[in-house]
Amino acid sequence: MIDGFxxxxxxxxxxxxxxxxxxRVPVILxxxxxxxxxxxxxxxxxxxxxxxxxxxTTLEMSIGFIGVALAAGNAVGGYVVTERMLEMFKSSxxxxx
Amino acid sequence: MTDFISVRGLIEASYFLxxxxxxxxxxxxxxxxxxxxxxxxxxxxxxxxxxxxxxxPGMSNxxxxxxxxxxxxxxxxxxxxxxxxxxxxQMIALxxxxxxxxxxxxxxxxxxxxxxxxxxxGILAVLGGLIGAISFSGSLIAFAKLQGLMKSTVRFPGxxxxxxxxxxxxxxxxxxxxxxxxxxxxxxxxxxxxLILGVTxxxxxxGADMPVVISLYNALTGLAVAFEGFVLQNAAMIIAGxxxxxxxxxxxxxMAKAMNRSLGNVLFSGFxxxxxxxxxxxxxxxxxPIEASDVGVMMAFANKVLIVPGYGMAVxxxxxxxxxxxxxxxxxxxxxxxxxxxVAGRMPGHMxxxxxxxxxxxDIIYDETEINAEFATADVALVIGANDVVNPVARTDPSSPxxxxxxxxxxxxxxxxxxxxxxxxxxxxxxxxxxxxxxTRMLYGDGQAMASExxxxxxxx
Numbered sequence: 218m219i220d221g222f223x224x225x226x227x228x229x230x231x232x233x234x235x236x237x238x239x240x241r242v243p244v245i246l247x248x249x250x251x252x253x254x255x256x257x258x259x260x261x262x263x264x265x266x267x268x269x270x271x272x273x274t275t276l277e278m279s280i281g282f283i284g285v286a287l288a289a290g291n292a293v294g295g296y297v298v299t300e301r302m303l304e305m306f307k308s309s310x311x312x313x314x
Numbered sequence: 315m316t317d318f319i320s321v322r323g324l325i326e327a328s329y330f331l332x333x334x335x336x337x338x339x340x341x342x343x344x345x346x347x348x349x350x351x352x353x354x355x356x357x358x359x360x361x362x363x364x365x366x367x368x369x370x371p372g373m374s375n376x377x378x379x380x381x382x383x384x385x386x387x388x389x390x391x392x393x394x395x396x397x398x399x400x401x402x403x404q405m406i407a408l409x410x411x412x413x414x415x416x417x418x419x420x421x422x423x424x425x426x427x428x429x430x431x432x433x434x435x436g437i438l439a440v441l442g443g444l445i446g447a448i449s450f451s452g453s454l455i456a457f458a459k460l461q462g463l464m465k466s467t468v469r470f471p472g473x474x475x476x477x478x479x480x481x482x483x484x485x486x487x488x489x490x491x492x493x494x495x496x497x498x499x500x501x502x503x504x505x506x507x508x509l510i511l512g513v514t515x516x517x518x519x520x521g522a523d524m525p526v527v528i529s530l531y532n533a534l535t536g537l538a539v540a541f542e543g544f545v546l547q548n549a550a551m552i553i554a555g556x557x558x559x560x561x562x563x564x565x566x567x568x569m570a571k572a573m574n575r576s577l578g579n580v581l582f583s584g585f586x587x588x589x590x591x592x593x594x595x596x597x598x599x600x601x602x603p604i605e606a607s608d609v610g611v612m613m614a615f616a617n618k619v620l621i622v623p624g625y626g627m628a629v630x631x632x633x634x635x636x637x638x639x640x641x642x643x644x645x646x647x648x649x650x651x652x653x654x655x656x657v658a659g660r661m662p663g664h665m666x667x668x669x670x671x672x673x674x675x676x677d678i679i680y681d682e683t684e685i686n687a688e689f690a691t692a693d694v695a696l697v698i699g700a701n702d703v704v705n706p707v708a709r710t711d712p713s714s715p716x717x718x719x720x721x722x723x724x725x726x727x728x729x730x731x732x733x734x735x736x737x738x739x740x741x742x743x744x745x746x747x748x749x750x751x752x753x754t755r756m757l758y759g760d761g762q763a764m765a766s767e768x769x770x771x772x773x774x775x
Contacts (some may be wrong), residue, residue, distance in 0.1 A: 231557050236561065238340050244663055247656075248659075253343045256340075258358065260415050262364055264416075268546070269379050276678070287413070289390065290390040294390030294408070300350075307676070
């Protein structure tokens, strides 16, 4: 079980990691990085799946269905656009002259 | 303790692996050399986490689940592959909104389900739902504005008071739900209010400020995901959500700083679209036009040329031509560099993406702090589609709304060439003093057409 102070510790450490990772990113990568972090919170998909999996009533199932579809859109869309952007970054050694 | 051999143990181990892959993936994304593999790593983490969740104990509705994943996934895949690089900011807003909506949906299912989680979980579920719902509807408005579906900026007197009252009422409902088990009706009203709040918060914000807002909503979605992760006892969601929440907050601050705005200023003031009365500065002097052939000669025989691209270049789809021109000049021995302002394009780094798409290598692209000192030694500064970010009044005129904003010192170059469609003012509606300087010449015309003429001019030499 994750509760109380264990949860707080995880929260604190994860926040620190997030801050550290971005702090050193060059401006040229800000847009892909925002898109990449946008993809990472697509992990909400697993939560939405669990919520839908546990849903009993029609109302819960409808909301759960919407949630899973939205989350899948977040994860897949976030991945596709980030990958497309990063794929284009080349240094002049690799680029055609 | 978790039994490591059980299905539950396998699931936890997979989530642990996913969390590691996310963090290392994001870390690799912090350098252009490894960035590509970074997203692939994070993607692998996502696949592992998603597949293992099908084994989660006590679940049903697998059919619905599969259909929902396929539906959302395929729509996003197709739209993500199709979207033009210029439209990237609103696409990120859209996907981000979807994540926020999903977090809100989780909260809704938990709250409608009526299981008693205890007070802590109740508060976190409600907060996550509130933040997720705001991020959802707010991101959709941001998307609509940047996509051009919504042209006007809606403002009315007392709007901020209205928003504040709405926020307080929504929080009141949140409190009731968290502290004393509320019925379906109350929960529904709560979510409706949260969604409306997202809309009314975003409506008054102008297009120019939208990237900061998208970044903020990105961070908020991360936070909402983390909160719902606590509710569902899912460590992967807690860690990934919190990392994004922290990273997104920092990114938002960096962006706001680059635009010389505080976050509060972005959210609660009206500046940021053309609505501000045009400050018609009598800048003195006049704008002096020039022909493309003359510019071609000037650049071909220069030692150093700095190109300052703005969003206008991308709108004109001129970046490929500009790169062709750059290659011609480099072949003639000219030192050509690109100078990028942090807010060139529609969000920090957007211009780099657009140039990368055209094939410009990232090592001749410099940001404002790296390049600003070099303008003094440049023979030509070619400003194409940029305006406010090269306006020297940001340095000189304390009465200007952009005073204090970091700018590119194009005015220090020996010659300044501005490619511009017409004589109008920039995004902010502020007259650009650079255009009236003695060493400035205006090349009027469409960015792409003018770049083509410059290529022809250099080739003919």
